[in-house]
Amino acid sequence: MNIKRHSPRILAALVCAALSASPLTHAAPGDATNPLVIQEQGSFAIGGSVIQGPDGQTLHGDHARVFYQVPVNPRKLPLVMWHGFGQFSKTWETTADGREGYQNLFLRRQFATYLIDQPRRGAAGRGTVGGTVSATPDEQRWFNTFRVGVWPDYFPGVQFSRSRDALDQYFRAMTPDTGPIDAKLASDAVSALFDKIGPAILVTHSHSGGMGWLAAMKNPRIRAIVSYEPGSGFVFPEGELPPAMASAAGALEPVGIPPAEFMKLTKIPIIIYYGDFIPKAPMANPGQDGWRVRLAMAKRWAETINRHGGDAKVVHLPEIGIRGNTHFPFSDLNNVQVADLMSGFLAEKHLD
Amino acid sequence: MNIKRHSPRILAALVCAALSASPLTHAAPGDATNPLVIQEQGSFAIGGSVIQGPDGQTLHGDHARVFYQVPVNPRKLPLVMWHGFGQFSKTWETTADGREGYQNLFLRRQFATYLIDQPRRGAAGRGTVGGTVSATPDEQRWFNTFRVGVWPDYFPGVQFSRSRDALDQYFRAMTPDTGPIDAKLASDAVSALFDKIGPAILVTHSHSGGMGWLAAMKNPRIRAIVSYEPGSGFVFPEGELPPAMASAAGALEPVGIPPAEFMKLTKIPIIIYYGDFIPKAPMANPGQDGWRVRLAMAKRWAETINRHGGDAKVVHLPEIGIRGNTHFPFSDLNNVQVADLMSGFLAEKHLD
Numbered sequence: 001m002n003i004k005r006h007s008p009r010i011l012a013a014l015v016c017a018a019l020s021a022s023p024l025t026h027a028a029p030g031d032a033t034n035p036l037v038i039q040e041q042g043s044f045a046i047g048g049s050v051i052q053g054p055d056g057q058t059l060h061g062d063h064a065r066v067f068y069q070v071p072v073n074p075r076k077l078p079l080v081m082w083h084g085f086g087q088f089s090k091t092w093e094t095t096a097d098g099r100e101g102y103q104n105l106f107l108r109r110q111f112a113t114y115l116i117d118q119p120r121r122g123a124a125g126r127g128t129v130g131g132t133v134s135a136t137p138d139e140q141r142w143f144n145t146f147r148v149g150v151w152p153d154y155f156p157g158v159q160f161s162r163s164r165d166a167l168d169q170y171f172r173a174m175t176p177d178t179g180p181i182d183a184k185l186a187s188d189a190v191s192a193l194f195d196k197i198g199p200a201i202l203v204t205h206s207h208s209g210g211m212g213w214l215a216a217m218k219n220p221r222i223r224a225i226v227s228y229e230p231g232s233g234f235v236f237p238e239g240e241l242p243p244a245m246a247s248a249a250g251a252l253e254p255v256g257i258p259p260a261e262f263m264k265l266t267k268i269p270i271i272i273y274y275g276d277f278i279p280k281a282p283m284a285n286p287g288q289d290g291w292r293v294r295l296a297m298a299k300r301w302a303e304t305i306n307r308h309g310g311d312a313k314v315v316h317l318p319e320i321g322i323r324g325n326t327h328f329p330f331s332d333l334n335n336v337q338v339a340d341l342m343s344g345f346l347a348e349k350h351l352d
Numbered sequence: 353m354n355i356k357r358h359s360p361r362i363l364a365a366l367v368c369a370a371l372s373a374s375p376l377t378h379a380a381p382g383d384a385t386n387p388l389v390i391q392e393q394g395s396f397a398i399g400g401s402v403i404q405g406p407d408g409q410t411l412h413g414d415h416a417r418v419f420y421q422v423p424v425n426p427r428k429l430p431l432v433m434w435h436g437f438g439q440f441s442k443t444w445e446t447t448a449d450g451r452e453g454y455q456n457l458f459l460r461r462q463f464a465t466y467l468i469d470q471p472r473r474g475a476a477g478r479g480t481v482g483g484t485v486s487a488t489p490d491e492q493r494w495f496n497t498f499r500v501g502v503w504p505d506y507f508p509g510v511q512f513s514r515s516r517d518a519l520d521q522y523f524r525a526m527t528p529d530t531g532p533i534d535a536k537l538a539s540d541a542v543s544a545l546f547d548k549i550g551p552a553i554l555v556t557h558s559h560s561g562g563m564g565w566l567a568a569m570k571n572p573r574i575r576a577i578v579s580y581e582p583g584s585g586f587v588f589p590e591g592e593l594p595p596a597m598a599s600a601a602g603a604l605e606p607v608g609i610p611p612a613e614f615m616k617l618t619k620i621p622i623i624i625y626y627g628d629f630i631p632k633a634p635m636a637n638p639g640q641d642g643w644r645v646r647l648a649m650a651k652r653w654a655e656t657i658n659r660h661g662g663d664a665k666v667v668h669l670p671e672i673g674i675r676g677n678t679h680f681p682f683s684d685l686n687n688v689q690v691a692d693l694m695s696g697f698l699a700e701k702h703l704d
Contacts, residue, residue: 035424036390041456042446045524053489060523061487067445072387088475093419094394104393122475123440125527130487133530135413135480137405171412172397175477176530178485 032100036107041069046196047189048119051128062182064189065089065124068197069103070112075352077201077223078112080193084206084231086142086174088122089115091205095331096170097161102203102330105339111352114197118186118208120179127179139171144287145249146327147277155277159324159332181207183233187214194221201351203342206231206327209272210255217257217264224351225270226342229327231294234301237262237308242300248283249290252297266310269349272298273341275325275332276318291327315341384452388459393421398548399541400471403480414534416541417441417476420549421455422464427704429553429575430464432545436558436583437533438494438526440474441467443557447683448522449513454555454682457691463704466549470538470560472531479531491523496639497601498679499629507629511676511684533559535585539566546573553703555694558583558679561624562607569609569616576703577622578694581679583646586653589614589660594652600635601642604649618662621701624650625693627677627684628670643679667693 048063067089070078081102083091092102092115103113120127140151148170149155154162161167190211194200203226204212210233216222217235232252236242237259244251278291298314305312317325322337329338346352400415419441422430433454435443444454444467455465472479492503500522501507506514513519542563546552555578556564562585568574569587584604588594589611596603630643650666657664669677674689681690698704 032392036393038388038390040384041388042450042452043442044446044450045521048524051487051489055489057489057493058491058523059487059489060491060520063524065442065524090395090417090475094396098394098396100394117475122477123442123469123527125474125477125485125530126524127485128487131485133477133479133483133485135403135411135482135531137403137407137409137411139410139412141409168412169397171410172400172415172417172478175475178477178528178530179487 032104034108036069036104037072038107039070039072039074041067043067045124047185047192049128059126059128061126061128062119062185062189063124063126064119064186064193065117065122066114066193068112068114069107071107071110073110074112075110077199077351078114078197079106079203080114080116080190080197080200081203082116082118082190082205082208082212083121084204084208086176087205088117088175090122090173091328092330095335096173097163097166097333098169099335101335102339105336109339109343114193114200116190116193118211119189120177120181122175125178129179131177131179133176133178141287142171142174144285145290147275147288147291148326150285150287155324157324158277158326159334160326161333183211183214187211187218190215191219194219199223201226201346203228205229205330210234213265216268217261220264220267222268224268224346224349226345227270227272228329229274229291229294230272230298231290234297235262235265236301236304240304242297245293245297247286247289247293249286249293252290252293254297254301263308265312266305266308268311269345269351270302270305270310270312271342271345272302272312272314273329273338274298274314274316275327275329276323277326278316384456386460388421388456389424390459391422391424391426393419395419397476399537399544401480411478411480413478413480414471414537414541415476415478416471416538416545417469417474418466418545420464420466421459423459423462425462426464427462429551429703430466430549431458431555432466432468432542432549432552433555434468434470434542434557434560434564435473436556436560438528439557440469440527442474442525443680444682447687448525449515449518449685450521451687453687454691457688461691461695466545466552468542468545470563471541472529472533474527477530481531483529483531485528485530493639494523494526496637497642499627499640499643500678502637502639507676509676510629510678511686512678513685535563535566539563539570542567543571546571551575553578553698555580557581557682559585562586565617568620569613572616572619574620576620576698576701578697579622579624580681581626581643581646582624582650583642586649587614587617588653588656592656594649597645597649599638599641599645601638601645604642604645606649615660617664618657618660620663621697621703622654622657622662622664623694623697624654624664624666625681625690626650626666626668627679627681628675629678630668
């Protein structure tokens with residue numbers, strides 16, 4: 001049909017017809033077969049700086065890139081989703097095996113979503129510092145570090161498709177840095193995003209976990225943090241640092257910051273999730289053993305936050321009976337169940 | 353509201369309420385204030401190859417990245433939108449001054465949209481060949497080459513916002529190559545996209561114009577091409593090459609290909625649009641003068657296509673009274689008018 005020929009009233013009728021006539025509405029409302037009704041969508045660059053050459057030419061770089069969608073009747077607080085190391089906004093989009101990721105799942109739950117590409121990554125590749133992109137094959141290492149299995153074997157019961165296409169898409173969801181990662185610069189850009197959009201919830205993954213704490217200390221508009229498998233950058237008050245933790249993946253060092261800064265993290269609810277296949281005792285496989293100390297450090301970190309009057313919680317999914325998750329719980333085969341947990345947290349904290 | 357609590361019937365009612373209760377439905381149906389009703393959206397990698405290191409590690413790279421949206425009741429043929437040099441899928445999203453780009457405008461016109469990041473660019477940054485990313489300031493050169501004006505002056509009547517924020521967003525819409533541009537590899541990936549999605553219309557810009565001809569010769573599922581300001585890669589049958597055309601931006605060389613290949617381009621409708629501020633006679637400013645010969649070559653190219661029984665047309669917008677367009681007509685201030693022209697072409701060729 002040529003929608004341009006129809007009046008607004010008829011358009012509304014057509015939309016409702018599409019919604020109610022279609023067999024799709026017999027599915028659950030959150031079902032992937034129902035249409036997404038988007039009030040507004042678009043993209044923009046945020047943060048960054050400008051450098052000038054001797055010839056007066058400029059370069060605008062070091063911004064983050066954001067793609068956002070606002071559903072009709074959005075909830076009060078948007079979700080800002082920040083990818084991890086080697087990844088980009090794709091983290092939250094279609095899963096490797098072709099199901100809906102957090103972008104769609106939470107749009108269906110009436111949240112506005114803002115997906116970030118951090119400075120010098122993906123669509124935000126224009127930086128004020130150059131870089132070298134290597135094409136060194138390294139994917140089996142990531143397969144292990146992301147706890148899909150121990151290459152070439154998948155973990156028994158892992159929540160990851162065994163199809164070759166899924167693994168192909170999974171590997172192609174990585175994209176290189178176009179310049180040095182700079183935690184201050186990245187957290188500045190994310191803080192600038194919250195200045196632009198106002199109060200919202202920050203969802204981080206892996207490497208953005210630590211940078212997410214930095215952003216939250218910079219901007220009180222970050223009203224809560226949901227952090228999936230933070231891997232580094234655990235900040236502690238100077239004088240209260242736990243010892244570094246050794247693992248087959250190297251030592252995990254806590255980061256000391258001024259106590260007044262740390263206290264800012266005690267003002268918001270924070271929840272941290274880790275998946276399965278994390279050993280209790282040291283083991284030789286660095287891909288798994290690194291997560292043993294990251295999980296331990298996260299628990300130590302949450303204890304410290306709470307000792308100072310904060311509200312942080314670490315949920316180790318197998319401990320609540322949710323098994324088989326990789327380093328990417330939000331895109332694993334059970335990601336609707338994982339999303340339900342996050343929805344439960346947001347409801348419990350009256351953030352939805 | 354917690355949408356998960358509602359039945360499908362109630363959901364439909366809520367959506368309809370949202371649509372009809374809101375004052376927004378008093379606007380025109382294609383208006384940016386009406387909701388987009390998306391049946392399906394997602395992203396995937398397409399094309400590319402795999403290399404293996406001596407240690408058995410692999411690297412999947414050289415794919416294109418695609419973000420797609422399918423509206424409810426889509427038209428027969430999707431639109432596949434391919435950015436130009438130094439750009440990425442952002443080209444088709446929100447304009448530099450915050451209005452809707454072709455992604456939203458054509459979703460509102462009931463077309464499914466597929467936005468590409470070509471191999472080794474933006475979200476498709478993972479390549480099988482490494483590269484060096486330079487941070488050399490060069491934006492005033494692009495300001496001139498993209499015909500916004502002659503830095504620091506805007507062209508009188510240029511269809512580009514004078515706001516500083518718009519220029520800031522415009523410059524930040526560039527992203528570097530993460531490896532060498534490879535026209536064969538890029539057109540292979542785009543051809544693979546058409547293998548996946550079936551018959552569709554290819555929309556190209558600038559540098560993707562020439563690569564778009566290559567893709568169309570590889571894949572008959574490309575049913576038409578709308579090319580905005582193709583800048584190079586004009587293919588002619590061997591033996592029918594026009595002379596190179598000299599300009600202040602350098603010589604534009606035609607590309608010879610086997611006549612049998614060329615003939616494939618005579619089987620589909622092709623329309624080419626160029627904007628304003630292209631000089632009729634040679635001038636010293638390379639930013640403008642380069643387009644003088646590209647426009648001339650495009651006209652020569654269309655004549656050759658048509659002489660061989662094809663259907664190609666070059667529309668120089670000022671000649672039909674549409675003035676002030678830059679190198680990015682689809683995101684200029686008058687982009688709805690420019691989109692109407694494209695809709696008219698698609699209707700005329702029964703492609704909608």
